[in-house]
Amino acid sequence: MADNPPPKRADATRNRQRILAAARAAFAATGAETSMAEIARRSGVGSATLYRNFATRHELLEALLVDEVDEVCAAAATVEGGSPADRLTTWLQRFFHYVTTKRPVVIGLLEHTDRTDPVFQSRGRMLAAGQPLLSAAQDAHQIASDLDLDQILDLVVAIAKIPGTPEYRQPILDAALAGLHRHVT
Structure with a gap:
């Protein structure tokens, strides 16, 4: 049996896209030093949601x-x-x-x-x-x-x-x- 992960829920996909969009804007504005906390804040998601999508910076x-x-x-x-x-x-x-x-x-x-x-x-x-x-x-x-x-x-x-x-x-x-x-x- 193939080891395929289940498809993401629509809200999980939206959260991931929001995080990526916020990260793009944050890195463009403040550079490579932008913190994960700042990205979570800009994306409007909690830290747990950010780290669930991206375990590390x-x-x-x-x-x-x-x-x-x-x-x-x-x-x-x-x-x-x-x-x-x-x-x-x-x-x-x-x-x-x-x-x-x-x-x-x-x-x-x-x-x-x-x-x-x-x-x-x-x-x-x-x-x-x-x-x-x-x-x-x-x-x-x-x-x-x-x-x-x-x-x-x-x-x-x-x-x-x-x-x-x-x-x-x-x-x-x-x-x-x-x-x-x-x-x-």
């Missing part, structure tokens, strides 16, 4: 990261744009948003993690999701063929680490992504 951080990575990977398959290069650029913008908003979560995970944790597996998933976009743009001769996706993601991550506001970093990202495009004459 590490489990909560992993859940936040996995959810976001799933969304970024799924976006690669559904991204829209006029050309292959436009689709790649749109997805890289989404990846940039992920990097800039998930930094506190990743920092929190890195404090107590090993190579089997999702923070290390997410890079491979991102590469697998984005590679078809890069290949299509390179096959169409719209993106330089001497770059690989690892290099491009490193570029985006480096820009995300630049101190300053999102308004300061966005034009830098836009210029870097425009530089990836091959100009056909």
Whole structure:
């Protein structure tokens, strides 16, 4: 007999989603040091409910990261744009948003993690999701063929680490992504 857990009740599922939403907002506002008590307060659930869903802070951080990575990977398959290069650029913008908003979560995970944790597996998933976009743009001769996706993601991550506001970093990202495009004459 399979060892499948029973499905969660609707209110339990709602509580889990409320906790994750509150944790996203809390980490974005106050950084990696956000306490579990603060997350419980923001989500409107008791500590027992929080710990029933996420026994440790590490489990909560992993859940936040996995959810976001799933969304970024799924976006690669559904991204829209006029050309292959436009689709790649749109997805890289989404990846940039992920990097800039998930930094506190990743920092929190890195404090107590090993190579089997999702923070290390997410890079491979991102590469697998984005590679078809890069290949299509390179096959169409719209993106330089001497770059690989690892290099491009490193570029985006480096820009995300630049101190300053999102308004300061966005034009830098836009210029870097425009530089990836091959100009056909």
